[in-house]
Amino acid sequence: MIFLRCDYSEGAHPQILDALTATNMEQSVGYGEDPHCLHAAALIKERIARADADIHFFVGGTQTNYTSITAFLRPHEAVIAAARAHICVHETGAVEARGHKIITTPTTDAKLNPDDIDEVIRIHEDEHFVKPKMVFISDTTELGTIYNKAELQEIRKRCDKYGLYLYLDGARLASALTSPENDLTLQDIAQLTDAFYIGGTKNGALFGEALILLNPELKKEFRWIMKQTGSMLAKGRLLGVQFETLFQDNLYFELGQHANRMATMLREGIAAKGYRFITNSPSNQIFPIFPNELVAELEKSISFEKEGPVGTQEYCIRFVTSWATPEEDIQKVIDLL
Amino acid sequence: MIFLRCDYSEGAHPQILDALTATNMEQSVGYGEDPHCLHAAALIKERIARADADIHFFVGGTQTNYTSITAFLRPHEAVIAAARAHICVHETGAVEARGHKIITTPTTDAKLNPDDIDEVIRIHEDEHFVKPKMVFISDTTELGTIYNKAELQEIRKRCDKYGLYLYLDGARLASALTSPENDLTLQDIAQLTDAFYIGGTKNGALFGEALILLNPELKKEFRWIMKQTGSMLAKGRLLGVQFETLFQDNLYFELGQHANRMATMLREGIAAKGYRFITNSPSNQIFPIFPNELVAELEKSISFEKEGPVGTQEYCIRFVTSWATPEEDIQKVIDLL
Amino acid sequence: MIFLRCDYSEGAHPQILDALTATNMEQSVGYGEDPHCLHAAALIKERIARADADIHFFVGGTQTNYTSITAFLRPHEAVIAAARAHICVHETGAVEARGHKIITTPTTDAKLNPDDIDEVIRIHEDEHFVKPKMVFISDTTELGTIYNKAELQEIRKRCDKYGLYLYLDGARLASALTSPENDLTLQDIAQLTDAFYIGGTKNGALFGEALILLNPELKKEFRWIMKQTGSMLAKGRLLGVQFETLFQDNLYFELGQHANRMATMLREGIAAKGYRFITNSPSNQIFPIFPNELVAELEKSISFEKEGPVGTQEYCIRFVTSWATPEEDIQKVIDLL
Amino acid sequence: MIFLRCDYSEGAHPQILDALTATNMEQSVGYGEDPHCLHAAALIKERIARADADIHFFVGGTQTNYTSITAFLRPHEAVIAAARAHICVHETGAVEARGHKIITTPTTDAKLNPDDIDEVIRIHEDEHFVKPKMVFISDTTELGTIYNKAELQEIRKRCDKYGLYLYLDGARLASALTSPENDLTLQDIAQLTDAFYIGGTKNGALFGEALILLNPELKKEFRWIMKQTGSMLAKGRLLGVQFETLFQDNLYFELGQHANRMATMLREGIAAKGYRFITNSPSNQIFPIFPNELVAELEKSISFEKEGPVGTQEYCIRFVTSWATPEEDIQKVIDLL
Missing domain, CATH: 3.90.1150.10 (Aspartate Aminotransferase, domain 1)
Incomplete structure (x- = not known):
């Protein structure tokens, strides 16, 4: 067959497995505060040229998405996303389960049309409606399409205009950034979004997503929310070791x-x-x-x-x-x- | 002007105000267990020919809708509603705030097309999706349109087929049932739905909605959820007195x-x-x-x-x-x- | 008997009923933005000598308490309250239902001991614990006891020390402030708390509580949360008329x-x-x-x-x-x- | 040092690491439906002599606890637990974040006193209180103490009397069952509880907890709730492989x-x-x-x-x-x- x-049909890329084996009997503190997590975060910060970023490691994407939304938004604030977005469809209502509505916009290729942001803002005019506060996009999208730099800049412009956070789900960011049609870099994404995550599970790790918080408003007490959603891995260094391996060279x-x-x-x-x-x-x-x-x-x-x-x-x-x-x-x- | x-621009119809004045100094237990609430419930049960119904009085419609959904559904279960439904638009995400996704279907006249239920069920196939469990309709709808009997029967048929509850928001039920184009009766609605509410606020009461629970599965410990959402009026008899007045004759x-x-x-x-x-x-x-x-x-x-x-x-x-x-x-x- | x-066994004080009758056929916008609500708010602001306060009217106390907590706190933030506090016992878990833990402190007279705040802070030291962010007290308490000015000042001091909001549930504030042992004024309370409410339901109104928001951090988009919890009365002026009557003289x-x-x-x-x-x-x-x-x-x-x-x-x-x-x-x- | x-300072026991390495390039479906998860579940069912059990694998304990409570309880239902229980203290309010109150009972050794269950039931008498529906205990407890068989039977008796589910957190069950003072077996626990979990993270796995659902009422659509809380590991077989290794012999x-x-x-x-x-x-x-x-x-x-x-x-x-x-x-x- x-x-x-x-x-994510197999285990990990052999280099990752080797790194996990080599560090197996090291003793360290738990919950992501060990030397491997710190080192992996440093490597990523260097790669995105944002020494000020906060980096948190998660086991999976659904966790990463809804924990972020839970941490970023007040109860009446909502997310704008294309109707095909993973959070609208394939996460069993995890975002709503933590209280937030997702306002969907029509799409054929799973990409968010910037003009639809204007329309959503126009409609949600007062306290009888939820208040749009964040735009969610995926790159690659759920249909394998990608955003180019001009599109991402245009979405950023609307977010600035309306005071919206821009969040990018990078479960398949490795594929997006190495696509023959891509003109974005990791550094561009770190400049244009308020938060995004770099997916490991779908790119050779046993599991793992690295969430990058760029907007200072989003950083405060983030670890409390992680712990509350059960997203803090006890042996957190397993995530650190994997992302170290992925980012120390070009793997x-x-x-x-x-x-x-x-x-x-x-x-x-x-x-x-x-x-x-x-x-x-x-x-x-x-x-x-x-x-x-x-x-x-x-x-x-x-x-x-x-x-x-x-x-x-x-x-x-x-x-x-x-x-x-x-x-x-x-x-x-x-x-x- | x-x-x-x-x-709901004015206060109450004079008969209702008179009844509130006449009973003002009566002393009674609170929270809807007084003689007026019991009497109002008896009048409604007679009118709908369902002696087995449970009846609960609420102050407003948003409360009634989300309290019901909170009580009826498990965390992963979702509501199907036309995209113009009040709960999808004008209730500031109250349903999502208590954890439930609303799956919307396209509509031009605010009515739910029964065939769209089939399509929703087809898509939500396994545990990666929310599970549709309830259909929400309004009569009159948010665009003033009404359901006829054949349409309501057709929706009921789909609900039976897929194991869905049918809930009808009757904020403007008085207008629906007395419309020149209407062929439904209160008794029909009590036969075809699992729960519905009769709106008072928009039909002459100071405030008040009477929720009718018909399906026995939905009745259990409903008052606990009411209290939890802050929906139990201390001087509950105010609601009883108003619905007594509305239903003792034909007001x-x-x-x-x-x-x-x-x-x-x-x-x-x-x-x-x-x-x-x-x-x-x-x-x-x-x-x-x-x-x-x-x-x-x-x-x-x-x-x-x-x-x-x-x-x-x-x-x-x-x-x-x-x-x-x-x-x-x-x-x-x-x-x- | x-x-x-x-x-709250009877209806309303006759003066209140008269005012409702006199204004019954006035036409006004809904949801608390009518002239009576504005006037009632002005009267209260004058009485508390805080022209900068935001005032919102609710139908009942459970609604007021949990809506406030929902609006004030982030998901990992918790409330400190004496174990006998109404929110810990008699509100069917309304606060937890919206996601927040209440940390209880021991008490025999239902009053909160300021020293217990220190102890709670000591224990909740990092992200494995909820983060205490608000102190909840009632005056009168659930056992009919009252706080004197020195006690309230002492609690305020601890709140300032630890960055906690101080919220006072005044369901029975009329009784507290007119108690022979009381030395607090409405103005004191408006100086010492971040938010509090003046109870009407238990002091002659048909229903109604006036929430006073003093700390500017707590005011933002509060009406969104009110609408979301179903707390915005359609015919909002009913609340305005009642509080006008209670506060225009000394009723x-x-x-x-x-x-x-x-x-x-x-x-x-x-x-x-x-x-x-x-x-x-x-x-x-x-x-x-x-x-x-x-x-x-x-x-x-x-x-x-x-x-x-x-x-x-x-x-x-x-x-x-x-x-x-x-x-x-x-x-x-x-x-x- | x-x-x-x-x-959980180290990685995994070498046998577990070997098994992960040996199966690394196998291809399988995700989310816990692969042959290794099925085999591990079969081994556990045999060990507990409950062929009828449903078994679900989680990455960590906080996830397991709050996902179970979320799945088992209706919104107004509450958990009874000793005040030192992990869910009351060290999980950042995860249970409350999903809407449920934990009613705590006093304890010096972290064990739950069966008589305190009676007292909780006595107090929570009607709809103004949450409704106790589940008892939570840990073995070993958070203070390293253990339950003996007579104690567990006594707690079971109270649960039967009041219609409560009994849930046992077995994060450190390996230590409990091999304690010199222990007289319980895995089979006893599977007879006396409605659900419990066998902890792997604190007993040699990289991560992993095996949740055992025994009461048929608790099984329905459990995977939907798992997915919603982000608890379904994409490469689920990592959990299967680890529990296979732990339970194929006596490891x-x-x-x-x-x-x-x-x-x-x-x-x-x-x-x-x-x-x-x-x-x-x-x-x-x-x-x-x-x-x-x-x-x-x-x-x-x-x-x-x-x-x-x-x-x-x-x-x-x-x-x-x-x-x-x-x-x-x-x-x-x-x-x-």
Whole structure:
């Protein structure tokens, strides 16, 4: 069975596993205050050129997203997000469970249209409505699309105009930043957002997301909220060791590049056979549309997710490549088509 | 200044005020367990032909809606509602503040399309999504439209199919049930829903909504949740006295009828001048579209709410009539046009 | 049956009912922005000599308390209160339901001991604990005791030392301020607290509490939170009219005085018969201890609440007097003993 | 520096690390539905002789506790726990943050006294109070004490009497069950509780707690709540692999035994020098009382937590041993005294 179901099917990249083994019997204080977490944070701060950032390590993305929103917003404040955003769909209402409404905007490619921010602000005019206070975007998005620099700057402009925080979910940031169509850098993101996270789980770590707090308003007593949501890992240094490994050289970006290269090969192979996609996604997730019978056939030897029907004769499916996807698997899939 | 801003601009209908005065120095236990509340509940149960119902009195609609949802649902369960529903828009996120996501469906007339329930169920397939468990509708809706019996039966059928509770917000139920286009009775609603409320605030009471719990699953320890949300009025008998007055004879329906008659007169007057409406609303809320200059002119002598622009030259506004609207006010408005 | 069960057994003082009747057909905007609410707020601001205060009117005390706490605190921040405080016991966990822990301190007379604040701060040392951020006190307390000025100043001093807000629940503030043992004024309270409320429900109004926000940090977008908790009364002017009546002359204090006079008469009558009390309460709530048989006898002709057993032979009960208690009722109770 | 600060200072026991390494490149579905999780669950079900149990794996204890409480209770329902319980003190109000009050009972040894359950039930009599619905205990407790079988049976009896769920926090269950004073088995616990968890983080795993749901009422849609609280690990099989290793032979108990043996050696060494303890704790946490100067001296070479002052001259500190504590470290500490 070829696995193109997700980018977290395996354990960790061998270098990460080696680092965990090498440090296994070290004794340290818990909860993220150990030397490895401090060192990993220092490496990231250097990489984003923001010595003033606060960095917190989480085990997973849902935790990171809702803990941040819980910490950032007052009870009547709401998030603006594209209707396909992960927090609106696939996190079982975690944000609402902590009290906050998500105001969704229409989208076909999972990207947030800056003009929709204006419209949301216009409608939410007084105390009978929630008060929009934060914009949530993902890069890559949930459909594998990416934001370019001009788009991110435009969203930032609206956030400044209306006093909104800008938060970027970087679960697949490695794939976004190494996409052939990308013109953003980690440093750009650290300049343009109030907070964002760098995803490890989907890029070679056993688990782990590094949340970067840039706006000083968002930093105060953040660890209290982390502990309250159960997000503070007892043996916190496991997160530190992993992010040290990802960022001491260029491993983080190399793993993203490999995933993208596999996806490009697959995308081009599929296109060459004449199939189309529901959106152009220059990253490690691609969404081809196949005839129903072909989908049934592919399921026999490939593990993947089904997105939804396109008319009655076709189905859109999702293929995801990862740091661990072997080139021969991609070739086999192309041959199958 | 003519008030067509809302149906709660005045105090109470004189009969209600008289009843409150007459009972003022009676001494009774608090929190809704006094003889007047019991009597009012008995009158309503008789009227809906459901001796088995539990009836609870609230001060306002937002309280009633979110207290009910809080009591009915588990943390991961969600509400399905049309995107224009009051709980999605004008209650400052009260439902989300108590932890529940509202899944919205598209609508132009504020009514819920039964087929959209199927689609919501199809998408929310496993534990990565919230679980739809309740359908919320309003009658009249937020755009003054009403459900007919066939529509309500169809929604009930989907609720039965998928194990969903059906809840009806009756803030303006008096206007709905006395609309010339209505074919529903209070008894029908008590047969087709799991819970609904009869609105008093917008139909002649100082304040007050009577929540009717029909499904036995929803009754357990409901008073605990009421107290927790601060919804239990200390001098609860004030609510009992008002609903006694509304339901001992036919006052509740007479007040709704008057409001509708005034709205019909106004609607016909506006239509006769050649203006159109954003939707057909056979109840006490109407939504005419006027040229911008006319809207500016009207604002000098009429108090009303502005719905939103229609293109660049016109604006949709809302006129609301009530039990207290004098016929001469309506005539004056028509003359002004 | 003589009612000494609570101070909200009747409707409203006749002057209040007259004012509601006189203004009944006035038309005004809703939600507390009408002329009566503005006037009532102006009268209170003058009385407390704090022109800078923000004043919001609520229907009931549980709403007022938890809405305030919800608005004031971040998710990890907690309230310090004496273990007998109303919010810890009789509000069905409303504060916790909105996410905040209440840290309780031991007490025999329901008053908060300032030294206990130091101890709470000492223990809650880092992010593994909630962070104390607000002190909650009631005056009169839940056992009818009162704070004197020196005590309130001492609590204020600790709040300043530790960066805590001081909030005073004044459900029975009329009784506290007119107690023979009181040395506090409304102006003192407005100087020493960050927020407090003046209770109307238990002092002659149909319902209503006036929340006074003094600390500018607590004022921002408070109306959003009010709406979210369902605390914004549609016909808000009902609250304005009642507080206008209570504060345009001296009615608020006269009603408190009457209740206290009745309680004093009753307390002295009971003491003269040789019975004792669980605490000294110089206000409108008294807590005598009677032999079990006497309690059973009294229940035949008096309605009252039972506090709890004292040993096996005696029981502590609660008598509450109010603005409406007739002197002859008190005489009858004394004669019964 | 000798580490006696906690039982999670190191990484994982070498067998666990080996198992993670051996399975690293396996590909599997995420979120706990992989073969390793299924196998680990099967091993535990066999060990507790409850084939009907549902087993869910969490990363940490705070998550496990509050996710369970969130899933089990309705909004007005509360937990009863001894005042020293971890959920009352060291979890930053996680339970309250999801809406539930914890009713605390007094305790000196961190154990819950069954009679206090009766008293709590007596007081919480109607809808003005939260409704007690669950009893929370820890074994070992937060002071290292343990429950014996008779005590657990007695608590169970009260729970049956009042319709309460019994939940046991087993963060240190390995130490409890291998304590020289213990007479409980895993099977006993699975018979006497409605739910409990077996802690891995403090007994040799990198991280991980296995929650066992026994009462069928508690099982429904539990995975929805897990996902909502961010508790579902993407690479869930990491938890499965670890619990497989702990339970395929006897590793789980051997590690607990080692920790206890080190603690016993240390306790006896301290007692032999004439020092006393604040409580008798026959497990891997001990709480000696030392003169202040000795505490200062010990801090130079040992890492430990300080519990609190005992009078002015002495201090109670906490020593924790673990699966990884070397015997020579214990000897060194004894020599230091």
